[in-house]
Amino acid sequence: xxxxxxxxxxxxxxxxxxxxxxxxxxxxxxxxxxxxxxxxxxxxxxxxxxxxxxxxxxxxxxxxxxxxxxxxxxxxxxxxxxxxxxxxxxxxxxxxxxxxxxxxxxxxxxxxxxxxxxxxxxxxxxxxxxxxxxxxxxxxxxxxxxxxxxxxxxxxxxxxxxxxxxxxxxxxxxxxxxxxxxxxxxxxxxxxxxxxxxxxxxxxxxxxxxxxxxxxxxxxxxxxxxxx
Amino acid sequence: xxxxxxxxxxxxxxxxxxxxxxxxxxxxxxxxxxxxxxxxxxxxxxxxxxxxxxxxxxxxxxxxxxxxxxxxxxxxxxxxxxxxxxxxxxxxxxxxxxxxxxxxxxxxxxxxxxxxxxxxxxxxxxxxxxxxxxxxxxxxxxxxxxxxxxxxxxxxxxxxxxxxxxxxxxxxxxxxxxxxxxxxxxxxxxxxxxxxxxxxxxxxxxxxxxxxxxxxxxxxxxxxxxxx
Amino acid sequence: xxxxxxxxxxxxxxxxxxxxxxxxxxxxxxxxxxxxxxxxxxxxxxxxxxxxxxxxxxxxxxxxxxxxxxxxxxxxxxxxxxxxxxxxxxxxxxxxxxxxxxxxxxxxxxxxxxxxxxxxxxxxxxxxxxxxxxxxxxxxxxxxxxxxxxxxxxxxxxxxxxxxxxxxxxxxxxxxxxxxxxxxxxxxxxxxxxxxxxxxxxxxxxxxxxxxxxxxxxxxxxxxxxxx
Amino acid sequence: xxxxxxxxxxxxxxxxxxxxxxxxxxxxxxxxxxxxxxxxxxxxxxxxxxxxxxxxxxxxxxxxxxxxxxxxxxxxxxxxxxxxxxxxxxxxxxxxxxxxxxxxxxxxxxxxxxxxxxxxxxxxxxxxxxxxxxxxxxxxxxxxxxxxxxxxxxxxxxxxxxxxxxxxxxxxxxxxxxxxxxxxxxxxxxxxxxxxxxxxxxxxxxxxxxxxxxxxxxxxxxxxxxxx
DNA sequence: CATGAATGAGGATTCATTCAT
DNA sequence: AATGAATGAATCCTCATTCAT
Numbered sequence: 016x017x018x019x020x021x022x023x024x025x026x027x028x029x030x031x032x033x034x035x036x037x038x039x040x041x042x043x044x045x046x047x048x049x050x051x052x053x054x055x056x057x058x059x060x061x062x063x064x065x066x067x068x069x070x071x072x073x074x075x076x077x078x079x080x081x082x083x084x085x086x087x088x089x090x091x092x093x094x095x096x097x098x099x100x101x102x103x104x105x106x107x108x109x110x111x112x113x114x115x116x117x118x119x120x121x122x123x124x125x126x127x128x129x130x131x132x133x134x135x136x137x138x139x140x141x142x143x144x145x146x147x148x149x150x151x152x153x154x155x156x157x158x159x160x161x162x163x164x165x166x167x168x169x170x171x172x173x174x175x176x177x178x179x180x181x182x183x184x185x186x187x188x189x190x191x192x193x194x195x196x197x198x199x200x201x202x203x204x205x206x207x208x209x210x211x212x213x214x215x216x217x218x219x220x221x222x223x224x225x226x227x228x229x230x231x232x233x234x235x236x237x238x239x240x241x242x243x
Numbered sequence: 244x245x246x247x248x249x250x251x252x253x254x255x256x257x258x259x260x261x262x263x264x265x266x267x268x269x270x271x272x273x274x275x276x277x278x279x280x281x282x283x284x285x286x287x288x289x290x291x292x293x294x295x296x297x298x299x300x301x302x303x304x305x306x307x308x309x310x311x312x313x314x315x316x317x318x319x320x321x322x323x324x325x326x327x328x329x330x331x332x333x334x335x336x337x338x339x340x341x342x343x344x345x346x347x348x349x350x351x352x353x354x355x356x357x358x359x360x361x362x363x364x365x366x367x368x369x370x371x372x373x374x375x376x377x378x379x380x381x382x383x384x385x386x387x388x389x390x391x392x393x394x395x396x397x398x399x400x401x402x403x404x405x406x407x408x409x410x411x412x413x414x415x416x417x418x419x420x421x422x423x424x425x426x427x428x429x430x431x432x433x434x435x436x437x438x439x440x441x442x443x444x445x446x447x448x449x450x451x452x453x454x455x456x457x458x459x460x461x462x463x464x465x466x467x468x469x470x471x
Numbered sequence: 472x473x474x475x476x477x478x479x480x481x482x483x484x485x486x487x488x489x490x491x492x493x494x495x496x497x498x499x500x501x502x503x504x505x506x507x508x509x510x511x512x513x514x515x516x517x518x519x520x521x522x523x524x525x526x527x528x529x530x531x532x533x534x535x536x537x538x539x540x541x542x543x544x545x546x547x548x549x550x551x552x553x554x555x556x557x558x559x560x561x562x563x564x565x566x567x568x569x570x571x572x573x574x575x576x577x578x579x580x581x582x583x584x585x586x587x588x589x590x591x592x593x594x595x596x597x598x599x600x601x602x603x604x605x606x607x608x609x610x611x612x613x614x615x616x617x618x619x620x621x622x623x624x625x626x627x628x629x630x631x632x633x634x635x636x637x638x639x640x641x642x643x644x645x646x647x648x649x650x651x652x653x654x655x656x657x658x659x660x661x662x663x664x665x666x667x668x669x670x671x672x673x674x675x676x677x678x679x680x681x682x683x684x685x686x687x688x689x690x691x692x693x694x695x696x697x698x699x
Numbered sequence: 700x701x702x703x704x705x706x707x708x709x710x711x712x713x714x715x716x717x718x719x720x721x722x723x724x725x726x727x728x729x730x731x732x733x734x735x736x737x738x739x740x741x742x743x744x745x746x747x748x749x750x751x752x753x754x755x756x757x758x759x760x761x762x763x764x765x766x767x768x769x770x771x772x773x774x775x776x777x778x779x780x781x782x783x784x785x786x787x788x789x790x791x792x793x794x795x796x797x798x799x800x801x802x803x804x805x806x807x808x809x810x811x812x813x814x815x816x817x818x819x820x821x822x823x824x825x826x827x828x829x830x831x832x833x834x835x836x837x838x839x840x841x842x843x844x845x846x847x848x849x850x851x852x853x854x855x856x857x858x859x860x861x862x863x864x865x866x867x868x869x870x871x872x873x874x875x876x877x878x879x880x881x882x883x884x885x886x887x888x889x890x891x892x893x894x895x896x897x898x899x900x901x902x903x904x905x906x907x908x909x910x911x912x913x914x915x916x917x918x919x920x921x922x923x924x925x926x927x
Numbered sequence: 928c929a930t931g932a933a934t935g936a937g938g939a940t941t942c943a944t945t946c947a948t
Numbered sequence: 949a950a951t952g953a954a955t956g957a958a959t960c961c962t963c964a965t966t967c968a969t
Binding site: 496500503504529535536537538541609 | 949950951966
């Protein structure tokens with residue numbers, strides 16, 4: 016819902032229905048674009064960025080190689096759009112989870128946020144890896160600065176919602192630590208730390224613990240610890 | 244003699260003096276090997292795995308390109324040995340920090356371990372990134388299974404020391420959570436989560452908090468939370 | 472009507488007014504064609520044949536890319552027409568200069584021709600380069616044979632006027648060499664040789680002489696030498 | 700003779716015989732290099748720079764594609780070396796022709812120089828075209844500045860010898876024009892102008908004159924004209 | 928043991944041209 | 949007539965690895 020709009024490079028045709036040949040052209044363009052992104056998603060997620068050639072994407076999308084370049088300037092750009100896609104999904108999930116228009120208590124809200132993050136990780140492991148790996152290596156250099164900004168902005172949304180929930184928890188006396196940004200950082204770092212550890216086959220083997228269990232424990236430990 | 248030893252960076256050569264031409268040959272081999280690893284360390288850490296060619300390494304090591312292949316089968320293998328090197332350092336640091344032959348209380352021991360991990364991260368950011376990035380991407384496939392085992396073994400050392408400290412903390416009543424492995428997992432995940440978050444430029448920007456401060460808070464929160 | 476006419480840049484359209492929709496269509500076609508040629512002239516002269524894409528031309532002409540191919544079969548054809556355009560201009564300039572309907576003496580006529588050639592070179596350096604470079608490289612193969620013929624025909628006009636002036640000079644005793652075609656060849660080769668040398672940055676640097684001066688000297692030397 | 704030495708990138712081993720494996724390596728390298736240059740000469744001269752791929756050169760040289768890049772950084776570099784090769788030959792021919800250690804009169808010397816230039820053109824038409832085309836188009840940008848300098852230097856040799864002969868002609872009263880550089884420019888421009896004209900199929904057709912004849916006439920006309 | 932010359936598979940990107948609308 | 953989306957052939961260059969000396 017949100018994703019489609021926010022990722023569209025051109026358009027901005029928010030008026031829903033379009034009519035005439037111009038609109039059909041535009042719809043076809045959007046369709047092609049989505050075809051290519053879907054194809055890229057498949058092959059990137061399956062075989063990894065480096066192992067995939069632009070030809071592979073073109074074949075999977077059933078278009079010519081040149082067509083891919085008609086919609087995306089570089090291979091990296093395609094990956095960047097998948098990254099944004101993933102971030103969109105995550106942000107959307109978190110928005111629903113935090114639901115600041117609902118009258119929940121802080122404990123419920125924090126739990127819902129934590130659960131939503133875990134679910135996102137479990138349902139979209141490739142997107143999660145993409146988001147976490149972003150900016151590592153020489154990838155960052157090849158990326159449109161606008162995309163970087165976009166990633167930053169969206170990520171800030173997530174952390175700000177968390178911070179807002181933390182403030183509520185402070186009001187309710189659940190959390191006693193002063194600095195809300197630091198408390199939010201601890202929560203994010205702790206929960207994400209579990210995902211990072213267990214998303215890695217080798218480290219998962221070392222920890223030898225069930226993800227749900229460890230994540231749950233971490234949630235309790237953090238909330239408990241933040242409340243002194 | 245064993246491979247495990249040979250990848251010690253500052254190899255103690257604790258068996259004293261080797262004599263005769265055979266020993267000189269061996270010493271020269273070890274020297275060459277170290278030269279190459281040192282060179283690889285420099286260029287890999289400076290420019291990244293992909294940007295570096297085997298030629299670069301050979302030039303930096305002042306040996307022929309073929310010589311590099313005399314000591315390491317593939318480019319990936321070299322990186323793997325750097326990874327082991329980093330792990331060696333980390334394990335050595337942790338061993339000193341935990342110092343189970345000392346009669347410290349659990350709180351002190353846990354703190355010392357946490358501080359050692361942070362120091363390692365701050366003093367060897369490239370080694371840390373290498374360790375964390377291990378197994379991501381196409382790297383894992385190209386790696387010698389023996390190295391994988393080695394990494395697993397060493398890492399287990401670290402987690403077992405942590406677990407041992409946790410058990411001591413349970414005995415002393417500092418930690419009330421039942422499963423010591425889970426408690427150790429929470430500690431590792433939490434502390435490492437801070438490092439992961441702040442080792443990433445973009446996320447560091449988002450969190451906008453000082454590393455030492457956040458890491459310290461996390462330590463307190465975790466210990467406090469694990470003690471109910 | 473004939474292709475030859477259509478490539479006149481400032482086409483005289485000497486057949487007066489065309490009327491009716493048919494004529495309007497035709498005028499519009501001619502207009503589009505000129506738009507494209509004008510655009511091609513700009514971009515080719517500014518950035519060179521190879522650096523320019525058909526898309527660049529289309530954008531500069533403010534037409535669709537397909538439209539370009541409606542008027543010219545290949546990218547090379549467009550260049551060929553620019554070449555003819557340049558040749559048209561040169562021939563027109565020479566015609567005015569030689570002005571065989573005027574009662575000038577041979578010396579004046581030869582001088583006027585020489586000056587006109589120099590002025591063309593100075594006022595239209597890109598056209599001059601185009602004319603001189605013609606047939607070099609792989610360009611010749613991609614060219615319409617009709618264009619080749621056209622170039623040949625026009626060029627012959629020029630040399631024939633020169634020859635006619637030479638014959639007048641023989642009559643007047645200014646030139647004593649027997650074969651008028653050879654004398655004309657010497658004049659053309661000599662004057663053109665100066666332009667070739669000085670139109671080339673590196674060789675201009677080597678010769679280190681002012682164009683006007685060298686050209687003037689050459690003119691005198693040739694006429695003088697041809698008169699024994 | 701001169702050429703080989705002056706074009707060698709490395710080496711400078713002017714001591715003739717080399718011994719030992721190091722020298723053999725070096726000789727083999729030089730041999731490979733020459734193989735590639737010879738192959739490039741063939742295919743470039745036959746099909747033109749743009750029509751030739753690096754693969755074509757590799758195949759013709761019977762080496763791998765990578766090997767070509769071991770000796771020359773870019774395709775343009777190869778052409779540049781062919782250009783220098785041609786220039787070397789020309790300069791060598793001119794040196795022999797002018798032979799300033801001989802006690803010839805100016806007329807003889809000028810004639811010998813002119814003839815040598817003509818012979819070079821006739822024996823090495825492709826080299827001549829290469830030299831004349833140099834610096835046109837985008838080629839100049841891709842070239843090593845050192846090569847440009849080299850071309851400049853060599854070319855200056857040629858023009859200086861011509862100038863020296865002109866000065867002798869002034870002393871002997873054969874040439875009365877004041878500025879020797881200008882007189883040399885006229886001679887070079889005139890003779891080269893004939894070659895340019897007749898090296899071009901279309902213009903040769905227009906002029907319709909025998910090269911030897913026109914060149915000879917030009918020589919006489921110029922010398923005669925320069926002497927008043 | 929040491930070397931470094933040789934290899935050639937591999938891949939991103941461009942662009943002239945076509946053709947359905 | 950006009951358009952511009954789609955195509956895919958074409959090409960330069962890199963670099964890990966091998967192997968003869």
